[in-house]
Amino acid sequence: MTKSPFIESIRNILRVKRYSLQTEKAYLYWIRKLIFFHNKRHPRDMTESDVELFLTHLAINERVSPLTQNQALCAVVFMYRHVFGRELNNMKFHFAKTPQRIPQVLTxxxxxxxxxxxxxxxxxxxxxxxxxxxxxxxxxxxxxxxxxxxxxxxxxxxxxxxxxxxxxxxxxxxxxxxxxxxxxxxxxxxxxxxxxxxxxxxxxxxxxxxxxxxxxxxxxxxxxxxxxxxxxxxxxxxxxxxxxxxxxxxxxxxxxxxxxxxxxxxxxxxxxxxxxxxxxxxxxxxxxxxxxxxxxxxxxxxxxxxxxxxxxxxxxxxxx
Incomplete structure (x- = not known):
């Protein structure tokens, strides 16, 4: 399987900054998912509205939890901040919502x-x-x-x-x-x-x-x-x-x-x-x-x- 030079460059930045292996895998997963969602467009050519559309899709169509949606957001923000040197500003997207649940416990x-x-x-x-x-x-x-x-x-x-x-x-x-x-x-x-x-x-x-x-x-x-x-x-x-x-x-x-x-x-x-x-x-x-x-x-x-x-x-x- 051919490795993407772009994905490998993000992996190297994550390792230089000493992110955990678990975080590395999660961030790369969401960045790949963003790219495939927009038909393999390069993220440098995307705008804030493209990212908003992706995050809204996760909340409405895939019905992910707020924590999962936030992890995807963190991954994308990391990419734009540390790879492209730009911030994502004035983001407006549909937030994933789940009712607050009382945790199951054992006596x-x-x-x-x-x-x-x-x-x-x-x-x-x-x-x-x-x-x-x-x-x-x-x-x-x-x-x-x-x-x-x-x-x-x-x-x-x-x-x-x-x-x-x-x-x-x-x-x-x-x-x-x-x-x-x-x-x-x-x-x-x-x-x-x-x-x-x-x-x-x-x-x-x-x-x-x-x-x-x-x-x-x-x-x-x-x-x-x-x-x-x-x-x-x-x-x-x-x-x-x-x-x-x-x-x-x-x-x-x-x-x-x-x-x-x-x-x-x-x-x-x-x-x-x-x-x-x-x-x-x-x-x-x-x-x-x-x-x-x-x-x-x-x-x-x-x-x-x-x-x-x-x-x-x-x-x-x-x-x-």
Missing amino acids: HNEAAKVIQNLHGKHKLIASIMYGSGLRVSEVLRLRIKDLDFERNTVFVYQSKGQKDRVTLLPNNIKDQLNSQIELVRHIHERDLHDGFGLTSLPASLISKYKNAAKNFYWQYLFPSTTRCKHPHDDYICRHHLHQTAFRKALKVATKKADISKRVTSHTFRHSFATRMLETGHDIRVVQELLGHDDIKTTQIYTHVIGKNKFGAISPIDSIN
Whole structure:
């Protein structure tokens, strides 16, 4: 398949600016989609109205979510700003709208049942999500150095919005974590013996850290089962596990636990927030642990806990 020089030029800019691989793939996807929507016209020949038409099409015809439409907008804005050196001004397009939904959460007992039906590393991944409020992508990107057993904290590096934060390290899973760390140590020693041992690092950082990338504490807590070629810098490394295997295991565990709710990886993060509020933790503390910029994002969980929000009691509950 012939690579487009134009698309490759955007890819290079994204890598120079150290955008994540996930963002790179998403931005290039939307830029290609814009080009094909306008019958392969070059973006330099497009105007604001052409971009508006594309974004409106996504909202009305493809019925994408507001987040998806915004991602497409960010991709196009990035292209015009950093490739063509111009801004998109006075944009007027149809915004995608969806009703605000209260997130699906598990009760404390339901979360425990699902976790108990998971095994090995999948059980530990779910335990960290429910115990620390992490997204599944954040758990899989954890490195050995991010765990502080003395302070009982987990360091989350450049999560959503390129923000760092610190959250809780549960006492309950320390033994499981230590076992996982020893497993990682064994894998790393074997890689070193075979002449490898480099971990996967963001684009261009490998030249900065050099042999430090072989340090055990830089290794992923959940390393992949095989070594691979780094997608940016072409060196042989060991990346982290992919989300797919965990999702399959979670689906089986939910069925075994006889939970009728729709349970995804993100359900554990929602359930963490709800449980923290139910047990009396200040909403500002929960906001900090989740890494929310706006308290309004965290406040949605107060709707989930229902009567506990105001200490309200249903009238029928007072009937003997």
